[in-house]
Structures are given as structure tokens and as C-alpha cells.
Amino acid sequence: MMAFSDFPPPAELPNNMHHSEVLLYMRLYAEAFKLLPHIRFKTTVVSVRRTLDFEVTGRWEVETEQSEGQRETHVFDAVLVCTGHYTQPHLPLTDFPGIESFEGRYFHSWHYRNAEDLQGKRVVVIGIGNSGGDLAVDISRVAEKVYLSTRGGAWVVSRIGDGGLPADLIWKSRMAKLMMKLFPSWMSRMLEKKLNMSFDHKLYGLKPRHSFFSQIPLVNDELPARIISGRIRVKSNVKEFRGSSVVFVDGSTIDKVDVVVFATGYNYSFPFLPPDLQAKSGYRLRLYKHVFPPSLTRPTLAVVGFIHGFGSINPLAEMQGRWATRVFKGLVTLPSEETMLKEIKKDTLTMHQKFLCSERNPVQVDYISYMDALAELTGVRPNMLSLLIKDPKLALQVFTGPCTPYQYRLRGPGQWAGARQAILTQWDRVIRPFRTRVVPEAASRTSSWPSITVFFSGAALLCCFVYKWPESLIAYKENMSALVQGVCIVCFHVVFFV
Numbered sequence: 001m002m003a004f005s006d007f008p009p010p011a012e013l014p015n016n017m018h019h020s021e022v023l024l025y026m027r028l029y030a031e032a033f034k035l036l037p038h039i040r041f042k043t044t045v046v047s048v049r050r051t052l053d054f055e056v057t058g059r060w061e062v063e064t065e066q067s068e069g070q071r072e073t074h075v076f077d078a079v080l081v082c083t084g085h086y087t088q089p090h091l092p093l094t095d096f097p098g099i100e101s102f103e104g105r106y107f108h109s110w111h112y113r114n115a116e117d118l119q120g121k122r123v124v125v126i127g128i129g130n131s132g133g134d135l136a137v138d139i140s141r142v143a144e145k146v147y148l149s150t151r152g153g154a155w156v157v158s159r160i161g162d163g164g165l166p167a168d169l170i171w172k173s174r175m176a177k178l179m180m181k182l183f184p185s186w187m188s189r190m191l192e193k194k195l196n197m198s199f200d201h202k203l204y205g206l207k208p209r210h211s212f213f214s215q216i217p218l219v220n221d222e223l224p225a226r227i228i229s230g231r232i233r234v235k236s237n238v239k240e241f242r243g244s245s246v247v248f249v250d251g252s253t254i255d256k257v258d259v260v261v262f263a264t265g266y267n268y269s270f271p272f273l274p275p276d277l278q279a280k281s282g283y284r285l286r287l288y289k290h291v292f293p294p295s296l297t298r299p300t301l302a303v304v305g306f307i308h309g310f311g312s313i314n315p316l317a318e319m320q321g322r323w324a325t326r327v328f329k330g331l332v333t334l335p336s337e338e339t340m341l342k343e344i345k346k347d348t349l350t351m352h353q354k355f356l357c358s359e360r361n362p363v364q365v366d367y368i369s370y371m372d373a374l375a376e377l378t379g380v381r382p383n384m385l386s387l388l389i390k391d392p393k394l395a396l397q398v399f400t401g402p403c404t405p406y407q408y409r410l411r412g413p414g415q416w417a418g419a420r421q422a423i424l425t426q427w428d429r430v431i432r433p434f435r436t437r438v439v440p441e442a443a444s445r446t447s448s449w450p451s452i453t454v455f456f457s458g459a460a461l462l463c464c465f466v467y468k469w470p471e472s473l474i475a476y477k478e479n480m481s482a483l484v485q486g487v488c489i490v491c492f493h494v495v496f497f498v
Helices: 019-032 130-140 167-171 174-182 184-198 223-228 313-328 337-354 367-378 384-390 392-400 405-409 419-424 426-434 449-467 477-496
Strands: 043-050 060-066 071-076 079-081 105-108 122-126 145-149 232-235 238-242 245-248 259-262 301-303
Touching: 122 130, 130 145, 130 223, 130 232, 130 259, 174 184, 174 367, 174 392, 223 232, 301 313, 313 367, 313 405, 384 392, 392 419, 405 419, 419 426
Parallel strands: 079 301, 105 259, 122 145, 122 259, 145 232
Antiparallel strands: 043 060, 060 071, 238 245
């Protein structure tokens, strides 16, 4: 799911890669497309300014500084800002009275490298985002005790889904997206129920007030095991510090605390950009489609990768980049500034209604919907009806299978001849890393159950839609079209391929 759209990872790499393997994949990509000669490492961008003839050329002056302190200025036709969100640690010390007199050591999670110097210590981790969960688990292997402090709790999901397969490959599909659009409350309740079957979030002190899809969940396979073994204890928010003691809002106190780790998120900052390009809409930057500043008379600067969704950042950023470069070339035209500002205002309002946005989580989008929207603007969105007619086998995989980035190389600019094969063989690449010991399969009779299951899945989906039939057909026209296409794809598969 994190692959670039025209470069599947080598099949021998694991499904959930170690950071060293992710780096290897990045290097392989850079080498395959001969990118390294065009990249200058160990270079800091000091400022990005419009040239004096910007209104005519759309060019930018970029001042950089080398590691030795040498500064240079170059002129570029276009600029992509790809610094992301995690650049400036947020350390809210004023929210924790007594921290100035705390007798132990404290630091932000950004500075954490390993748990070597925390052997036998009593550690409090403040914050239950993905960084807080990962650090608490890692530190608990060597510390005397770890206390994980949270204000609101979190839904915890595993990387491992049904049958031991990668969870994101199972639930990140166009069919799941359609079901979520038709029955959002029911889907959320069912997923929360499934998560609580693994372990009761209320019993473990983790249950949040928000519904599952309102905020990015905590992805952690080990946290429940560390809690049940007593290596990690979940606590409420910290009220204050008293010497070496930490007092929580529920009145409980932990004495002789040695170390406090603040996993309290990040502030985003773009100090090298002109102030007029850093305007906000709500908590987010004022960017059209989270990419383009609407005030630019020449759209030659774009922000890429400053985005969050229920999925990997790589495909999101790549799709933003593909759209932005076509705008740079003049192949795609942006709307007027007035139109863009209206859409930004509307999108911000919708985003704040659907998600728990804040200074620390300023942007969140529906993953597939956002990808499809940019793909439509770029001319690369998969045409499901055309696929159904011309290639029903592929259509079934695109609709019911994982929504992998290869789908956005099937047509249009940047079309990749290997996209179809990459989609049809993606499960083979998922299974291959497990083949370290092949277990012989027992002989069995051919069953018609797969055909029956697939057929009745489509029928059940149709029945659900009829049951929820809206009074206004116009309002649900898009859902109707997608549903009919989905059921047709399933029926085609039953008739021709099962």
C-alpha cells in the first residue's frame, strides 16, 4: 500500500518493512529512475522568494545553505515544498504545572533514538498517538515500569488482519469505501465491535470518546500484550509534577519517576516561505486541494505531502506531485482564486465536521476519495465501467481488492504498461515473504462455495442498498452508479471466472 504507483517493491521484502528496508526500497526507486544525480543532499533551504519578473515568468529565487555554511541562490521555474508536518516538536510545558521543578529528565519523542539509557527506570510517556504507543512499547522492554498517559484514549488496530494477512490490504478497497459511504454509522460500529473482540478497549483503559473514523487510529501490535503483562499501565492525563512525582487528573500519583517522554505531536512551520503563502483556513494551510496557494498569479509553487489519511503517505504525496507537475506545465488549469477560496472554505468546514482536527492534526482526508479526486483532475482515475466491459477480471480486482497505487497507472498521463499485471499479481507478492516453510496442502474436493459466496455478497450488497433507498434519487446518484457497477463486476466474476 505504500509503494509508488509504477514500482512494486521486490517480492522478497516483508509486507511490513523495517525502516532499513523502506530506505532500501527508496534507494532502489531512485536508482531505477536515475534520480540521484539530480538530488543535492545535506542542503538547507533558507528562503524561497518570487523573482522580480514573477508575474511574467512565474520563477522563484531559492537560497540554500550547505553543511559547511556556504550559501547559494538559484532560480527555478517551479517549487515543490515537501517538508511535511513532523518538523517542529510541540513541547507544551506550560500545560504541566511543576515541570520546572521536576527532579528527573524529560524530552520530546522527536529526540528518542533507543531505550539503552532507560534500563530499570520508571518512565511516563505523555501522549497516545502512534509515536507514544511505539515508544511506550519499546521502553517497556528494559524499564522497571512504563506509564502511558492519555487525555482521550485511542482506537488500537493491528497490522495483522484476518488470516494473518496485512490489515490495510483487507479493508482499504473501493467496495469498503462504497459501504462506508452508504452506511457510515453502521460500518463504524461494526469495526469498533471487531476491535473490541480482540481486546476490550474500555477494560484496558484505552476507549476514546470519538468514533473510529474520526481520527487516525493507533497502529500497534504489541501494546495490548504489554498492558496485560503489566509492563505498561495506562493512566489519565497529567495534572502536575511535584518533585519526582507525577500527579494525574484522576487523583492518582506515581512517585520516583526518572524520565518523562512528551509524545505530544508537532507544530508545522514553513519559515522559508513568504508570509502570504502561510495563511490558514481553520487549522490547515489555505491550500486548494491541500496543494496550491490560491493567491499565486502564476501557479508554480505547490505543497506536497502535508496531508493525513487512513493510509500511507507515499501514494497521497505522489498523486499530489503528479497533479502539481501537470499544472506547472500548463496542461491542467486551476480555477479562479475566488472559486478556489470558496472550495477551501467548504472543504475545511466538511473536514472539521467529519474529523477531530486540531493544531496537532490540522489535515485529514478520506483516503480513496481524495486520491480519486486528484486522479480525476490529472486524468488517471480508473474508469470502472470501461474496465467492466473490456477487462472484467481486472475490474473485480480494482473494485473488491486492495486499492493499491497501481490503479492510477492504468490510463491517462504516465500510463504504465505493467500496471495491470502488478494489480493481478499483488496477492502473490503479499504471500511470497511467508514462503519460508511451505506446508503441503491436503487434497480436497472442488467446491462451489466460492461462487455462491461471491454471488450472494453482491446480492446482499444490493439488498442493503434497497433497504436504505433514499427519498431523493438525485442525492444518491453517484452511490447508485457505483453500486450497480460493483454488483455487475461481482456477477461477471461469478459467470466467467469462478
